[in-house]
Amino acid sequence: MSIHDIIEGKKQWRAHLARVKALPPDYRIVYKEMQKYLFKVGPVDLPDGPLLPGIVDFFEEGVAAGKGVVELIGTDVAAFCDGLIEGSPTYADLYQESLSEKPGTAER
Template structure:
C-alpha cells in the first residue's frame, strides 16, 4: 500500500512540476556550465537566457539543445577557442543558426498554429465584408 501511495505522489508531482528525469538532466547541465572558465560561463549564461525566451524547444528537446550547448562550450574551453571565434561578429546570427537545429516544442507549435488560425479567420472576415 505504501508503494502505491508513493507512486501516486510521484505521478502527481511529475504532473505539476514536469518529468523528474528532465529536472535531473537540467541540474546536470547546470553543473557542467558551472565548471567552465568565467568568460565561457558568462557567454553560455547569456545564450541560455536568450534560448529561454526565444528557443524553439521544450521538454526533452530543450534538454538536448542545452546538453549540446554544454558540449560545444566544454570543447571550446578545452581547445581555448576565443569567444568571438565561437559566435562570430553577430551573436544573434549564431544563436538563430544554433536554434534552427532543434524542433519546435509542443507549446510553441501549438501557439504558432493558434496564431496562424486566428490570422486566417481574420483575413477571411475581410473577404466576406
C-alpha cells in the first residue's frame, strides 16, 4: 500500500463520515450502533467494502422518503446487521477455520 492509497482512503473515509453527520440525529445514533456492531463481528471486507456506504445510501433514501429509522430497520439493530452480513466471511469464521485445520498443515 502506497502513501497515495493511504491518503485516498482517508479522504474517502472523511467524505463518508460527512455523509453520516448530515443524517438526522436518530439515524446517526443507529448508524453508529450498527458500525460498532459490524466492526466487532462484521465481514472481513468491511473497511474497504460497500456495506457501510450502502447503509448510508439506504438511510439517505429513508430520510428523503420521510420515514423514521425504526420503520426502515426495525427495533433490533443486531438482527438487521446479521441479515446484512449473512453469507459473508467474518473474522470469527476465519478463526474457526484456523482452529479446525490439522496441526502442521497451515500454509506458509
